[in-house]
Amino acid sequence: MDALIALIQNAPGAANMSAQALHNTAAALMATLMFTVMALCAIVFTWMERKVAGFLQNRYGPMRTGRWHGWAQAVADMLKILGKEDIIPAEADKGLFVFAPILVLLGSLLAWAAIPWAPGFVAADLDLGLFYIFAVSSLVIIGILMAGWSSNNKWALYGAARGAAQMVSYEIPLALATIPVIMYTGSLNTQDIVIAQQGGLANWYIFRDPFLFVAFWMYFIASIAETNRGPFDMPETESELVAGYHTEYSGMRFAFFFLSEYANLFLVSLIAVMVFLGGWWAPLPLLDVIPPALTFIIKGVMMVFFNMWVRWTLPRVRVDQLMHLCWKVMIPIALICVLGSGIIQMVRG
Amino acid sequence: MEARAIYELLAEKIGDGALGFTEGTGDPVADVAPASIVDACTFLRDDERCDFDMMMCLSGIDWDGYDENGKGKSVSILGYTDLGEPETTERASDGDFGVAYDLYSHRLKHKFTLRVRVTREVASVPTVSGVWETANWHEREAWDLLGIRFAGHPDLRRMLLDESWVGHPLRKDYQMPSEWDAVRLSGRDYAKNPFPPIAPPETPTPPAGDKPAEG
C-alpha cells in the first residue's frame, strides 16, 4: 500500500492531493487490481487445469479455441456462462439462493487483501494479517451451506452438509500448522513473516527445523481439503452427489462458485508460499534479478500445479475417513509440531 | 448324477406331483405339477444327493400357437408395419403358459431342468422365491412380460415396464402399443414429414428360402 501511495504521489497531477484522498485512490486502485488478478487467475487456472489434466492423461486438452493450445478456452467458457439463462428453481429459497454465491466469492476475495506480493506491496498491511485471512475465508463455509440448503435439492443438501463438516474441521489443522511459524516470527503480520525468511533457501521456514517441514505437509493436505479439491472433494463428489452443493446453480451464479474455487486454490497456495516457502525471496542469490512479485507468483503457480497433480492422480477418500484423518491424525501431528518446534526454539534461544 | 436318477429321487419325494420325464432334442426335462413345485424345489435344494444351491434361470413361456409337429409353423408375432403403425390380428389366443426352472449344483456339478404348465385362464404358479432369492426378480420379470402370476410372491410388481403399462408384451397375441403415457411409440408418420420419402424404385424380389431382412 505504501508503495502504491508513493507511486501515485509521483504521478503527474497528483502532487497536491491530500493524504486521505491519496489513501482512498490507492485503496480503490488496489481493490480493482485484486479483483482483476483474481478473475484473471481463475481464467488462467481453468485453462491450466485442463491442460495439466490432459498432460497427465496422455491427451492434449483444449487445442482449438484461440488457435495456440486453446489459450482462449477459459475466456470462451466465461463469456458463454455470461450468456446462459439464469435459473432459480421454483421451490428454492430465493434470497439465500441468490446471496450464497456472492458470499462465497466475497470470502475468497476479502482474504486476498492481506497477501504480500512484494516488499511494501500489500493491500491491507494488518498486524493480524494471517489471522484475518483465516477468519474471512471461513465465510466460504457459510456460503456453501446456504447454497446447499436453499437449492431445495437433496444432493445439494448432502453436499453442503459434507462441505460444512469438512471445512470447519480442516480449518483447525490449517491454522495449527502455521502456529510454529508465528512463534518464530513473533508476529501475525504477513509482511513480517516473509521478511523473516530473507537469506536463501536455508532461511525458509520449511527448512528451519524438522517439525516445520512436517507442518508444511500438514498445511498442504489441509489446504487441499479447505479448497474442496480431490482427493477431498466431498462437497461435490461427482460420482456420488451429482454436483454437490451447486447442483441447481446455472449461469453466472455457477460461475461465481467456479471462480471462487480457483481463487481459493491460488490463495491457499500463496499462503503456503508466504508462510513456508520464503514469500517473494528467490531461492538462490543468482535469481535475485527476478522481480519479487514475479518470484512470489511463480512459486504460487508451482504450488497450484502440484495441487492439480495430486487431484488428477489420487482416488477420493470417504467422508468418515476424511473426518478420521482430520481429528485423529492431522490435529495431533500438528499439535506435536507446535510443541516440538517450540522446544527447538527454546533450546536455540 | 444323471438327470434321470435325480428325477427318480424327486418322483419318490413328491409322488403324484411328478408328471413325467422327457429326453430328446435338447435338455432332459422333468414335468412337475404346479402345486408341488415348491416342495420339489425345496427337496432338490436341501437333499444331500442333489444339493442344487443355485437356480441358473427361470423362464416363462407362452405356448400359444406352438407348432407341436416341429415343422416351424408356429404363429408369428405382431410388430409395427414399415410405416410405423401397429399390426393387428383376428386370431384368438389359446395355449398354456409354462415356467422352466434350470438348476445347478456347485458342489456336485450337475444340472437339472424342471418345467410346469398352467392353463391360460389360471396363469398362476406358486413362487419359489423362498427357496432361491434369485427367483424373486426372475419371477417378477415373468409376471411383467408374460403375465404369469406367482402366488405368494413377496413383491410381485412389474420389473422392466412401468406399473401403468397395459398388457404383457411377450405373449404371442400382444399387439404393439401406439402410445403410452403420452409418449408416442409408433413409428414416424411419413405423411406428416416435411421431407417426403423418395418414391420406391422397383425392388428385386428377395431370393427364396431365406426370410427377408427385417427393420
Add this chain to the structure above:
Amino acid sequence: MATEDVKATGWADQDHVPEIKSELLELNMGPQHPATHGVLRLLLETDGEIVYKVTPVMGYLHRCAEKIAEGVNYKQWVVYTDRFDYLAPMCCNHAYVTALEKLMGQEVPERGEHLRVVAAELSRIASHLVSLATFGLDMGAFTPLLYMFREREEILNLLERIAGGRMLYNYMVPGGVRYDVPDDKWIKDVLSFVDMMETKKVPEYNTLLSYNKIFIERTANVCVISPEDAFTFGCTGPVLRGSGVSFDCRRDDPYGAYPKFDFEIPVGQGQMGAVGDCWDRYFVRMLEIEQSCRLIRQALETLPDGPYQAIELKKPVKAPMGAVYSRTESAKGELGHYLIGDGGQTAFRNKVRSPSFCNLQVVTKVGVGQMVSDLVALVGSLDIVLGEIDR
C-alpha cells in the same frame, strides 16, 4: 435420531427427552446419475450417510430383445446379442451361437472355435478394462479411466481388423465365425499386444490404482458378499469368484475350445481385508486379464488350419423342436440362453439369463446399512451393464 435413540445414548436427561420425530430421507439415485453405469435407478432410504433400504428400479433401457428374438430369424438375432453387453459383445455372440448350436447339434470346425476364443477373450479384456476404469472413476480417480481406455482402443483396433466393426461386431455365426484371420500380421499384433498387456500395462494399473492406499481404504472390507449370499442370489462371474468360490463356466461346464487350454481361475484371497469385499472383486478382474492373455496366446499358437465355418453364410439356419439351456462365461458372469425351437428359422422363445441382472439383485441385501459412498463402490464393483439387465 428418534427419541429412543437419544435416550439410549445415556447423555440426555432421561426424563425430559423431547418428542423427536424423525423419518428416513428418500433419495432418488438415477436414472441420470454419474455412478449408476447407465440408466439404473436406485431408490434409497437414508439416514444421513447410512442407507437403510435399496430398491433398484430398472427398465429404462428395456429394448424388447426377447420379443425381437421371436420375430427375426436365428442369424439376424446375433446382431441383437451384441447390444446386450455392449462392453463385451464377442462374449455375448459366443453365448448365443453356443446355445443355438447345442439345439441344432451343430459341430464347429477347430479353427472357428479357436478364433472364437481369441475374439471372446479380447473382448473380455476390453470389458474388464472398462469395468476397472469405471470402478476407479466411482472412487474418484479419473486418470486410470483414460489409461485403460487407451488400451481398449488397441483391442477395438484388433477386433475391427478381424470383424469389420469397431465396437459391435456380429462376428460369430452359427457353425463358425464370419471372417477368417485377415493376415499373419494380425496374429503377430495380437500376440505383441498380449505381451504388452501382461508385462507393462497390468503392473502399471496396479501401481496407479490397485495398491493405492486411498483406494484400498475405500474398497477393502466394504460391502462383503459371502459365498452363501452369492449362491442364493445367483451371482456368477467375478462377483462369485471375488467371494472366494472357484467357479467358472469355461472350466466347470466347458464349451467351445476351452477344455484344450491351460488357464487358472483367480479367486478373491482377501489380501486387503475380508474375502468378498469390493477390492477382491476388483482384483479378480485384474487377474483375469492375465489369464485371458494366456488363453489368447495358447489359442493363437495352436491355431489349426482348415475351414472356419461349417454352414455357408447365405444358407438359412433351422433348429429342431426342443428346448435347451446353454450357458457360457461372459465377462460379467454366466450368460445363459433358454432357447425353444419349433423346427423353423425363428426361435419360439429365447429367454436370456443375464449375469448383471442376477448380480444386481444382491444390492438389496448387501447395500443395506452401508454408507452412500460405499453403495457407489458396491454398484461399481458388481460391474453391471444396463443393456444386459433390461435387455
Add this chain to the structure above:
Amino acid sequence: MSYKESTTPPEGYDVGRENMLDFKIDKQFEMLEQSDSKNFILTTVDEVFNWAKLSSIWPVTFGLACCAIEMIAAGATRYDIDRFGAGAFRPTPRQADLMIVSGTVTGKMARRLKLIYDQMPEPKWVMAMGSCAIGGGPYFKYGYHVVKGVDFIVPVDVYVPGCPPRPEVLLEGLMRLQDKIRGRKGKLITPKWVLDYAQKIPYRK
C-alpha cells in the same frame, strides 16, 4: 442477429432435396449479408458471443446405451473431445449446454429425458447419437418399448448416424453443431455421389 427459424420455405424458393436441409440458415445468412442497415457493433458482439458458445459446449453426463461408451471413448485419450472445448462433461443438466442422446430412448426414459432437457438453461442443443436415437434403429419393427426417434420428445439439432457412431463421427457432429451456432452452413457439403447413392437405395414398402 438472432432470427427465428421458419419451418416452411419462402414462396418461389426452389427446393431441391440437396439444399432442403440447409436452406433456412443459408437464406437467413444471405439476408443478413445483403441488408443495408447492418449494425456492425451488434454483429460483432453477436459473433463474439457465438464464438464463445461454440468454443465451450459442455455436454451433460448422460449415457443411455451402447453409444454412451463411444461417447466416453470420444472423450478419452485417442479422440479427446476436449480439444474442441467440449470435454467438460457436467454431471448436472443445469450447467450443461449440450445433451448427447447416446442410445435407445425407451418409453419409460422419455419423460426423464424431457425433464433433463427442460432443466438445461438456454441456449441448449441436442444431438441425437446413433440410429436408435434417430429413428428407433434395429428396434423399429418389434420394439414395443422403444421411442422411434428422440425428435418426438425434444427438438434435435444434429443427427449423428451409426450403430454406434464412431468417435470420429461424433466429433464431426460436434463440428457441424459449431457451424450451426456460428450461423453458417458447414464447410462439408454432402457430396453429389452420396445423394445419388441414396436415391438408389431401395425403399421397402
